[in-house]
Amino acid sequence: MTERREAREPDRESEETARQPLTRERILHVGLRLIDQQGLEALTMRKLASELGVDPMALYRHFKNKEALLDGVADMLWGEIVLPGRETDWEALLRSVATSLYALAHAHPRAYTLLLNRQILPLSMLQLSDAMRERLQQEGFERQRAGEVICALFSYAIGYAMVELSTLLPQSPTHTETEPMTDIARLTHLMQRLPRETPAHTVEAAYALTTYEAETQFTFGLDLMLTGLKCKGR
C-alpha cells in the first residue's frame, strides 16, 4: 500500500516474494496483513512464519516473543497517524488527528484494538503526542493543558472507534470496504448478535443504536469537545 517499489515485474505479493531476507519490518508488515485478512487471533507465530516461508523459530531472533511482535505491530499502527502541516491552527490540528485515529479503525478493523491493548508505551504514540503538545503550546496552550487536551482527544477518538467496531463490525470484513449495508442486511446482522431471548423493546433500541450514520455521530462528539474547549478558553 504505502510502499511503492517501482519494480520491473508486477508484485504478486504472494509466497513467491517471500524470499527476501527476513527483517523486522518485513515480519511486522506481513503480520499486520495477516491480522487484517484473518483477524487478530489468527496471527500465530507458526502461521506467520510459514507465510514468510521461514522456520517459526526464525522469528525469535527479531522478537523476544509474541508479545514483543504485537508491540511492534501496535507501534506501526500508531505510526500511520501523521500531523498536518505547520500552517493548520490548533482546532484543525486536533480535528485532523482525531479523524485520522478514527479512520485508522476502518483501515485496520481487526488490528485496531492493539492500539490500546499493549503493555508498553508505543514510541510512535509518544512521538505523536509530543509533537502535538509542541504545536499546541506554540498556539498559547499551557503545557499541562495541552497534555489534557491531547489525552481527552485520544480517548474520545479511539473510544468512539472501538465502540463502533464492537457494535457494528460484520463477521465478514467485506462490508467495511464496500458501500453501506442495506437496512435489511443491517437488521439481520444485528439479530445474529443478540441473545435469543432479547425483548422486542430492546431489539429496537439496539437497532437505533447501530443505525446512526457513524461518521456524523463521531463528528458530533468531537464537536462537543471542541466547542467545550472554545467556551472554556485555552
Add this chain to the structure above:
Amino acid sequence: MTERREAREPDRESEETARQPLTRERILHVGLRLIDQQGLEALTMRKLASELGVDPMALYRHFKNKEALLDGVADMLWGEIVLPGRETDWEALLRSVATSLYALAHAHPRAYTLLLNRQILPLSMLQLSDAMRERLQQEGFERQRAGEVICALFSYAIGYAMVELSTLLPQSPTHTETEPMTDIARLTHLMQRLPRETPAHTVEAAYALTTYEAETQFTFGLDLMLTGLKCKGR
C-alpha cells in the same frame, strides 16, 4: 471425584465451597474473579473448570464455547453500571454514568477490555443505554440527539479508561488498590515499558503523560463534553 455434601462446614470461600451445583452465574462469577486475579489470558476453560472442581467439558453445557463464556463476563461487567435515582437531572445523570464506567476500569482492570472486545451486543449495555435515552428524552432531548449524546459519552469514558489502563497499568495489579505510587516508582515502572533506545526527550514526554492526576484529567475531558453540550443546547 465423589460428591461430598459436608453441610456443617463454615464457608471458606475456597475450593471447598465449590461443591454447589454448577450454574451459569457461578461459572461467570468465578471466571471474572480469575481474570481479576490472574489476567485475561489466564482464563482457561481447563483452569476455570478446575477452579470450580469440575470436568472441563461440564462448562460446555452452560456455554457453547469460550467466546460465549467471555460474552457472559462482558455482560456482567456492563450490568455493574447502575443509573442514579429519578430525581437526578440529565447532566448529573451523564456525569454519574461516565464516572461509573471509568470507575469500573479500576475495579476490574484486567477484564475491562471485554467491554468492547466482544462480537455481540451485551444485553446489559443495551438496557443501560435505552434507560438513559428514556431519561434524556423526558428532559427534552430529541430521541436521536439523546442517542448521540450517550454514544459520545460511552466512547469518551471507556476510551479514557482504556488509554489510562494501557499507559499506566502496573504489571502487578497491587498498586491499583493501594495508595498512589511514588515518583521514583512511577519513573522506574515507566522506563521498563519503553524501548531501550528511547531518546531522553521522549522519555520526558512519556513521564509527563503518565504523571497527571488521572481522575482530574478524566473530569477535564468530561467537562469539555458537557460544556459543549450546554453551549450547543439540547
Add this chain to the structure above:
DNA sequence: ACCTGAACACCGTTCAAGT
C-alpha cells in the same frame, strides 16, 4: 557461532465410550 526442528507443556473442542 548460528540455525533448525523435535519436544514440552499447554490450549479449546470433538467424540466415542461409559453410565
Add this chain to the structure above:
DNA sequence: ACCTGAACACCGTTCAAGT
C-alpha cells in the same frame, strides 16, 4: 439421556542437536 475423559489439532517456546 446424560456425563466424562481420552484424543485431536493446534499453540508459544525451550533446548539440544546439527551445521
